[in-house]
Amino acid sequence: MNKNEVPSIFETFGDARKQGFIAVKNLKDQGKKVVGVFCTYSPVEIILAAGAVSVGICAFSDETIAEAEKVLPKNLCPLIKSSYGFAVTEKCPYMYFADLVVGETTCDGKKKMYELLSEIKNVHVMQLPQTQEDEVSKDLWYKEVLLLKDRIEKDFGITITDEDIKKAIRLKNEERKLLKEFYELSKSCPPPITGAEQLKVLYGSQFKFDIEQKNKELRDTIDKVKTDYANGIENVSNDAKRILITGCPLAGVTEKIVTAIEASGGVVVAYENCIGVKPADRLVDEEGDPYKALAERYLNIGCSVMTPNNKRMELITSLVKEFNVDGVVEMTLQACHTYNIETNTVRELLQKQDIPFITVETDYSTSDVAQLKTRMAAFIEMIS
Amino acid sequence: MKKYFAGIDSGSTMCKSVLFDGETILDINTVKTGWNPKLSSAESLGVLLERNNISKNDVYVSTTGYGREAVDFADYSFTEITCHAYGGIYLIPNIQGIIDIGGQDSKVIEIKNGKVVNFFMNDKCAAGTGRFLSMASETLDIDLKDIDAFSDLSDPVSINSMCTVFAESEIIGLLAMQSDRSKIMAGVLYSIAKKIQQQSSKLDFSEDMPLLMTGGLTISKALIDTIATTIGHEVITHKYALHAGAIGACICANKQLRK
Ligand code: SF4
Ligand code: SF4
Numbered sequence: 001m002n003k004n005e006v007p008s009i010f011e012t013f014g015d016a017r018k019q020g021f022i023a024v025k026n027l028k029d030q031g032k033k034v035v036g037v038f039c040t041y042s043p044v045e046i047i048l049a050a051g052a053v054s055v056g057i058c059a060f061s062d063e064t065i066a067e068a069e070k071v072l073p074k075n076l077c078p079l080i081k082s083s084y085g086f087a088v089t090e091k092c093p094y095m096y097f098a099d100l101v102v103g104e105t106t107c108d109g110k111k112k113m114y115e116l117l118s119e120i121k122n123v124h125v126m127q128l129p130q131t132q133e134d135e136v137s138k139d140l141w142y143k144e145v146l147l148l149k150d151r152i153e154k155d156f157g158i159t160i161t162d163e164d165i166k167k168a169i170r171l172k173n174e175e176r177k178l179l180k181e182f183y184e185l186s187k188s189c190p191p192p193i194t195g196a197e198q199l200k201v202l203y204g205s206q207f208k209f210d211i212e213q214k215n216k217e218l219r220d221t222i223d224k225v226k227t228d229y230a231n232g233i234e235n236v237s238n239d240a241k242r243i244l245i246t247g248c249p250l251a252g253v254t255e256k257i258v259t260a261i262e263a264s265g266g267v268v269v270a271y272e273n274c275i276g277v278k279p280a281d282r283l284v285d286e287e288g289d290p291y292k293a294l295a296e297r298y299l300n301i302g303c304s305v306m307t308p309n310n311k312r313m314e315l316i317t318s319l320v321k322e323f324n325v326d327g328v329v330e331m332t333l334q335a336c337h338t339y340n341i342e343t344n345t346v347r348e349l350l351q352k353q354d355i356p357f358i359t360v361e362t363d364y365s366t367s368d369v370a371q372l373k374t375r376m377a378a379f380i381e382m383i384s
Numbered sequence: 385m386k387k388y389f390a391g392i393d394s395g396s397t398m399c400k401s402v403l404f405d406g407e408t409i410l411d412i413n414t415v416k417t418g419w420n421p422k423l424s425s426a427e428s429l430g431v432l433l434e435r436n437n438i439s440k441n442d443v444y445v446s447t448t449g450y451g452r453e454a455v456d457f458a459d460y461s462f463t464e465i466t467c468h469a470y471g472g473i474y475l476i477p478n479i480q481g482i483i484d485i486g487g488q489d490s491k492v493i494e495i496k497n498g499k500v501v502n503f504f505m506n507d508k509c510a511a512g513t514g515r516f517l518s519m520a521s522e523t524l525d526i527d528l529k530d531i532d533a534f535s536d537l538s539d540p541v542s543i544n545s546m547c548t549v550f551a552e553s554e555i556i557g558l559l560a561m562q563s564d565r566s567k568i569m570a571g572v573l574y575s576i577a578k579k580i581q582q583q584s585s586k587l588d589f590s591e592d593m594p595l596l597m598t599g600g601l602t603i604s605k606a607l608i609d610t611i612a613t614t615i616g617h618e619v620i621t622h623k624y625a626l627h628a629g630a631i632g633a634c635i636c637a638n639k640q641l642r643k
Binding site: 347356360361362368370371374375377378381382 | 464
């Protein structure tokens with residue numbers, strides 16, 4: 001089969017996914033390279049600077065889990081199983097078209113899965129330090145950033161100039177500022193949009209590949225929301241309890257949490273997640289050595305794979321204040337040890353600040369929808 | 385303004401209902417939930433109304449429990465957590481916490497100044513719930529109502545699997561090794577108590593005050609005592625403990641009405 005043809009299994013996918021898929025296929029036809037990334041730690045500016053497109057390939061549905069479990073253990077995080085499953089079944093168009101897949105040594109499950117994935121895909125694994133403060137770790141990560149640049153240059157037979165990388169940093173910063181401006185609209189009381197709507201834009205923006213065009217669309221969206229709000233169009237009740245979500249990456253099937261909250265008199269105002277605030281809240285320094293600046297920006301993301309993970313605690317603390325949050329809901333995925341263990345730290349942090357907190361552990365099935373609804377409704381009743 | 389409240393707690397096994405006049409409980413009723421929570425709720429309500437000679441138009445109906453969304457004839461609806469808490473406060477006014485073990489779930493609720501401040505509820509898994517206990521008693525061939533007389537609490541066998549499915553194989557294994565059934569049964573009670581402890585230990589309870597246990601498993605004194613020893617708190621119950629959720633539904637409706 002010609003690699004650029006539409007395999008019929010993709011036909012079964014929803015429209016949104018297909019839109020992006022067709023866009024990727026067109027880009028491939030134009031000779032563009034596609035790089036799949038698994039994690040917020042991937043410095044996508046390098047990919048952009050190489051003239052390639054980067055796309056998130058974390059999967060959020062359970063349809064390929066059964067297939068993945070032929071190889072992977074059952075008691076593994078569903079995100080890992082699902083993503084691997086999409087790769088082996090060739091059901092994810094982005095994974096399918098990826099010329100290179102970039103992963104990091106984040107959690108144990110992911111890094112061991114990359115070993116298996118590298119049997120079927122061209123995989124580059126960056127060695128991510130597990131701590132952020134010491135010089136050895138900073139230096140290691142800087143070198144890993146340079147190694148990624150080398151790998152991409154070699155694989156794609158190109159050279160990334162200083163000008164290329166600086167331009168990519170500028171564009172990406174521009175996008176971050178816009179994303180931030182967008183989600184910060186929800187600082188108003190009541191927020192102009194629901195949490196489900198916010199998530200749709202944050203998640204969807206991953207699948208728009210022309211970054212300048214995307215930035216324009218983001219600008220338009222922000223302006224439109226602002227105008228509507230100024231004209232008194234209210235989407236959310238003033239009484240809705242303002243919820244901050246934190247925890248594992250949340251999208252697709254796990255949006256069941258957002259649905260449960262928003263059907264029970266709550267509204268999600270911010271996501272301290274990898275689809276949410278984490279990738280957008282800090283910019284890359286545009287002065288000085290661009291690769292040093294990238295290394296610094298990316299290493300300081302507060303994910304539970306870091307020890308200690310003070311950055312996450314700082315971010316939660318400031319979001320709670322800035323967004324005037326009434327309660328925090330944490331979502332962890334089954335068998336995600338790092339987040340599940342860190343729950344206790346988050347609970348204690350919020351207890352000290354007198355902010356109500358609830359944590360729910362879930363997976364990619366829908367069997368707990370009713371139960372989640374009860375727990376979220378009870379939580380909202382509790383803080384009302 | 386209507387005169388009465390009917391609270392219906394449509395649980396996974398039992399549908400509990402109460403009739404309340406804003407201050408006192410006038411009557412209670414219990415029927416099996418069966419396959420249709422709406423039907424059993426209507427039936428239970430019907431019995432209460434008929435027995436007390438009250439017209440449907442004179443009651444506010446308030447529901448809670450698993451089946452609450454199915455009960456489309458209700459005026460109010462609240463979650464089990466809130467209802468058990470307010471029902472508990474009604475029964476024992478200064479209670480600091482509630483342990484409720486239902487057919488499908490278990491929950492521990494912390495109360496301060498007459499309000500819910502925190503709670504834990506089991507995830508998807510059925511460990512530590514009524515279903516876990518009925519699975520075990522069935523495997524051991526002991527009638528649920530005989531658990532107290534049968535369990536040998538002095539020497540429980542430890543059951544390590546928290547998961548209902550694995551615990552069942554573990555019990556079968558223990559039986560194959562000729563372990564004493566009364567000791568296995570005691571082990572099952574301890575395993576439920578351990579699950580409750582996991583939830584309660586994260587909550588802030590003062591040691592010298594009791595917790596109230598509600599729900600169907602309050603029929604087992606042995607279980608209540610086992611939980612008390614395991615969590616290190618006095619655990620009390622109440623003659624209306626099974627109906628705490630339904631009572632709470634009335635209280636919450638009354639509050640909402642007066643808002
Ligand atoms: S949660 Fe952590 S490991 Fe997962 S994508 Fe985000 S940063 Fe990466
Ligand atoms: S959710 Fe947790 S276990 Fe899953 S990939 Fe992310 S860090 Fe790893």
